[in-house]
Amino acid sequence: MSTDFDNGFTDLNLEDIARLSGVSRSTVSRVVNHHPNVSEITRRKVLEVIERYNFKPHPAARALASQRSNIIGILIPHIVSDLFTDPFFSILLQGITTTANSVNYSPILWLTSATVDESAFYDQVFNDRLADGMIVASATVNASFIKRLDQRGKPYIIIGRPFTAYENTSYVDSENEQGARMMVEHLIQQGRRRIGMITGRSGLTSSHDRLQGYISALQNADIPIDMRLITPAGDYSDASGYTGMKLLLQHRVDAVFAANDVMAASAMRAIKDASLSVPDDIAIGGFDDMGIARTTEPPLTTIQQPITQLGDYAVRGLIDLLEGRVEPPFQQMLPVKLIVRQST
Amino acid sequence: MSTDFDNGFTDLNLEDIARLSGVSRSTVSRVVNHHPNVSEITRRKVLEVIERYNFKPHPAARALASQRSNIIGILIPHIVSDLFTDPFFSILLQGITTTANSVNYSPILWLTSATVDESAFYDQVFNDRLADGMIVASATVNASFIKRLDQRGKPYIIIGRPFTAYENTSYVDSENEQGARMMVEHLIQQGRRRIGMITGRSGLTSSHDRLQGYISALQNADIPIDMRLITPAGDYSDASGYTGMKLLLQHRVDAVFAANDVMAASAMRAIKDASLSVPDDIAIGGFDDMGIARTTEPPLTTIQQPITQLGDYAVRGLIDLLEGRVEPPFQQMLPVKLIVRQST
DNA sequence: GTAATGTTTGGGAGCGCTCCCACGAATTTT
């Protein structure tokens, strides 16, 4: 079937294009899908008709026949408040979407939210028959989550290395440990010796890895680890940065590495409130290079994460998995960069 | 066809369910789609089998046969930097996604980004054959954009009332004008008389409407409009709030209404840098009730927008349009709320 | 020259649904 002007829109199918260009349905299909065995002359002829009528194959028909939808699911199982305050997910989403679109995939979105029944939501997600594969954007996935992901039988990639069973799961992540080490080495090189750390939310590999980097930098420099200089209760929040810094002030630190920029900024406030100065009395280093790092006073030395590329690699890796070009697990760590500003 | 345990997953089709429950394909289809004419006993029998095998109809097959995909496109044609700094879109996306999922629709995402060829991107979006309808989240759509949207022949809803031709286009928006009026009336009620305004980015209906609300509040109170108290170059950015406030300081204002919270916060910095105090010397009101409004010193009086509901209404409106329950244009303005904190 | 191989093309079957039509059974009307 094919009504020519459906809502003022040409809406033809393969068969119509075939008729209009004097070839068979199969040949048009070959042209559309860039199959090799089509003579140049036929290809041109068909392409011309396709272009003239602005023909696009019907995605549902294609999906049904080929059993591939060219749709990838993006799951962001995060609590609302994180989305509010943290542009990380916005940027990530942009990276994923841009790359997906450029390789002819459409991203469909699953977000949890406070108002929704979690278990029903996950049933929906895990029973989805539409997406060819999925990207899970969260570092908090646990073993049972990964198990369900595996049971689903379709490729997936996690953004942020998970703690559990990660030997066999596919992920992309930033070099958190190396970034933290770079930051602390930088502080040491500036002559700082009593270097404190405000840690991230426990249970996340990013927090773990950043702490690890801090420790290894100190060890490499033969500076003894002083447990009192590591705040126990940091959780990436503004508030925990402030209270963490208050604690560290009692131990006469001359530098502090905060596990993210938000905490670094609130630590700076705590320092000022104690009538001390950054970086003269205490140097501050952050992590993430969010917008806030540029607006603090003084601007914040921090570690830049390649967030957009995280999304980009996740999509490309997933598609490689999907098309069988690589075998799981697909694992990729992306380099980070030290951005020196005036806080150190 | 139907292999029973495909990747450890039951993956049956209608035909299989029909055979397993001793009825025909058609009857199963009726059960799945909640058609009325199925006897209670048959329905139960079929539902039991469906549940036992966790059957879900194949979305592509369904879409092909019914010519409806239950997918809605979400277009956010915004520059990167906005996404970075403004949680508006994150919250909106969450609202849209949550509602869509709850009514069995899947949202697919289109985001522009700096690295992508705009015209190719829009060709892709406007030629999409997958989505049943789309939600455009941007107040900057112009007449030619709306024309293409109309030509596409599928329902759409714009979030944010557009300037052009809006009589016939469907949109949902917040009561920006009314919100601004409420804020300025509040300032007047607090005894303020020289009330300045830092405007939003020109070309957006939100900026226009908020300015309009400011003007009408003053007029209602018989306070003459002083053009020098309206900054010409506000654009919703941190920087423009600061410079705008610097300008207003030269005209001895006793209150300022900033068209968003970001500018209100930077205006407060400008006031402090001039050694004046908020609210004693100058009261400040914002708009949006973003997270920042709670962390300024003092906390910011502002107007709360129902962002999540904006997404919710957009989805519901779109589906009503899709299913022919309402005729376009679907237009809806959502109420806003004055949140009084300590800055006024 | 013929045989073997490679290239290009068309047609059939099938993907898993929906939707229409038809038929028999149950129910209501006359």
Place this chain on the structure above:
DNA sequence: AAAATTCGTGGGAGCGCTCCCAAACATTAC
């Protein structure tokens, strides 16, 4: 009582593609 209507159900056709197979033709090898 038969006729008319409603209800419940099954089967066929079709949605618009892909993919396999075979036929037709061109090319190369022997």
